[in-house]
Amino acid sequence: MRLFRTPYTELTDEQLMEKAARHDERAFSTLYDRYSDQLLHYFWRMLWKDREMAEDFLQELFIKVAHNAANFDGKRAFKTWLFSIANNMCKNAYRHAEVKSKAKEVLENGKEHLEKSRSEKDLDHATFHDQLEKALQKLDTDKQSTFRLRYFDEMSIKEISEALECSEGTVKSRLFYTLKHLNQALKGFEHLLKE
Amino acid sequence: MNDSYTYDPEDIESLMKHKSFSELYVDERAFVLKHIEDEDEYESMRHLLLSMSKVSSDDGLRSRPATKEAVMAAFREQRKRTAWYTLNGLMSLLVIPERKWFLQPGLQLAALVGVILSVAILTPSSKESKLVAEADTTETQLDQRIATDTASFRATPIEDNSEVDNELQANSASQETLELIIKEAEESDVTEEQFLADVQQKKIEPNVDDLNVNIEDTSYRTVFNNDTTAESEALADLEVALAPEPTPTFGDDNKVQPNINLDSSTVLADGLIAESNDISAESEERIDRVDDEEGELIQSTDASDYFLSNDDVAITEDFNVNTTMGNSSQPLSATYTITDESLSNLELTAEAEEAAVPSGRDFSHMLKATEQKSLLSMMYSAY
DSSP states (O other): OOSSOOOGGGSOHHHHHHHHHTTOHHHHHHHHHHHHHHHHHHHHHHTTTOHHHHHHHHHHHHHHHHHTGGGOOTTSOHHHHHHHHHHHHHHHHHHHTHHHHHHHHHHHHHHHHHHHHHHTTOOOHHHHHHHHHHHHHHSOHHHHHHHIIIIISOOOHHHHHHHTTSOHHHHHHHHHHHHHHHHHHTGGGHHHHHO | OOOOOOOOHHHHHHHHHHOOGGGSOHHHHHHHHHHSSSHHHHHHHHHHHHHHHHHHHSOOOOOOHHHHHHHHHHHHHHHHHHHHHHHHHHHHHHOOTTSOGGGOHHHHHHHHHHHHHHHHHHSOOHHHHHHHHHHHHHHHHHHHHHHHHHHHHHHHHHHHHHHHHHHHHHHSOOHHHHHHHHHHHHHTTOOHHHHHHHHHHHTOOOOGGGGOOOOOOOGGGGTTOSOHHHHHHHHHHHHHHHTTOOOOOOSOTTSOOOOOOTTTOOEEOTTOOOGGGOOHHHHHHHOOEEEOTTSOEEEESBHHHHHHTSTTOOOOTTTTTOOOEEOSSSEEOEEEEOOOSSSTTOOOOEEEOGGGOOSSOOOTTSOOHHHHHHHHHHHHHHO
16 A cells, blocks of 8 residues: 555656546646646747737637546547647637738738848848748648647657657658758748858 | 668658768768758758757747636536536436426336335345244244153153162062062961061062052141141041042052152161161151150150050051152151061151151041051052
8 A cells, every 4th residue: 555645746647637537636737737838839839929829729728628638548648639639729720810811921921021131131040030930830730730849849750640640751751841941931041050 | 682771851850960961871862862952952951950949949938827727717617517417417317308207217217216115125134034934943943842842741651660660679679589478478378477577587678569559639748737727628638538448559550650759758667777768767866855744745756756655646548658748848758667576566657857847746637556457457468
């Protein structure tokens, strides 16, 4: 007989989720603490670096988790399940913002032109990051998510394939062609990247 | 077997992370050039890839506490809702609005539960059934035991008789010897006096079985009773009993055996006292006589004092076989000894237990000496 329980912070995601499914509030709180910041970053990058929107999406995501805790498949990794929900939420957000996106694209093109003229004068890292985000957001959701999960959230190919419900080969292909596309889009920052 | 090593785009990523284009082996470089135009593109992509780690670490975003509070509130609400849904699901199973009242599953279930409870209450439990079965078994066993005991009780007199016979045989002289003496006496026309003397000489104890006496009259039991009322009643009974001059019968085995206490009741020849009932010697020391001033007997523990001082002193018709006098509360054991040489001088002594001898007894009811003689003559003839 164990005298002391294992601290919740030492439990795996799946064990915590199992407890949360039995209405263990502490387990659910631990899961939130473990992934809230990472998901906030994900949403922030995926949703045009809109902080408020990212917070809303984060809240909405965990409410979905609370509602579907009983439906969680224990054989599946919680992290990939969590990011697959986040990815689907982002896809929906992109669909709803499609019209706005087109209008925004026109604005961004004009703005990009201004930035381009400015970058010729004083290129810095901030500008590079902005350009990178813009280039990523021009990609389709799957490539964008794959690239973000791989290089920003440092997930493995296998985890990404589970989160996005695709094969590992597809993930590798998406990563390569996204990198090649970004290389073309960020051609003007070569000298900055070489430093 | 194809020895050529094939790469995929992820391998290009791996190569880019660890090697510059100039560091690639020939086959690696060949693979890279299948997907990338030239060395410049490879180096450009490599720099972009390496810069991604810097991009991912400089955000510095943290979720707001308010977001967590909202999430946890939603979690608690969900928990309550789940419990309510469970209850609602149960209710929806029990009550179906589309059905008539008597077809409602809840009502049917309640009726079923009621029937089960009724059966459970009305039906004795297994424990009670077991107790009832045990009680029945016990009752049956008791009945059987009573029947067995009754049967054995009925058979007891026969067994007791045999035991009595055995005991008599053990305690008395040989019956065969006695019969031989009687036969010799008959053949030689011996007188009664001679016979008794012969018996005394040979120290043969008569078989009491031959002295069966009808003792249906149990009035003797109250002869020495302290209870005067019982005594008077007993005397009246005795007078009635003596009126037809009841004659003891001897040698009738078919008669009902008297309740003889063999340890304390034997008729002995002169000088012979049964060893098992040798109280005469002891009682000699305990004899206590009280006379008045004129020398008249007032009280004595020696019954012979009463007998010899009065011509009417005699024996009761049942003394000869049963000397357990008195009643159960005051038993009196007495041994009667034939001491005289002849019947005419027959002397009877009765030595009684000191504690049981009452004072101021009236022996007027007893038989006269002549009757005593006739009784002993009958005994003689039986011998």
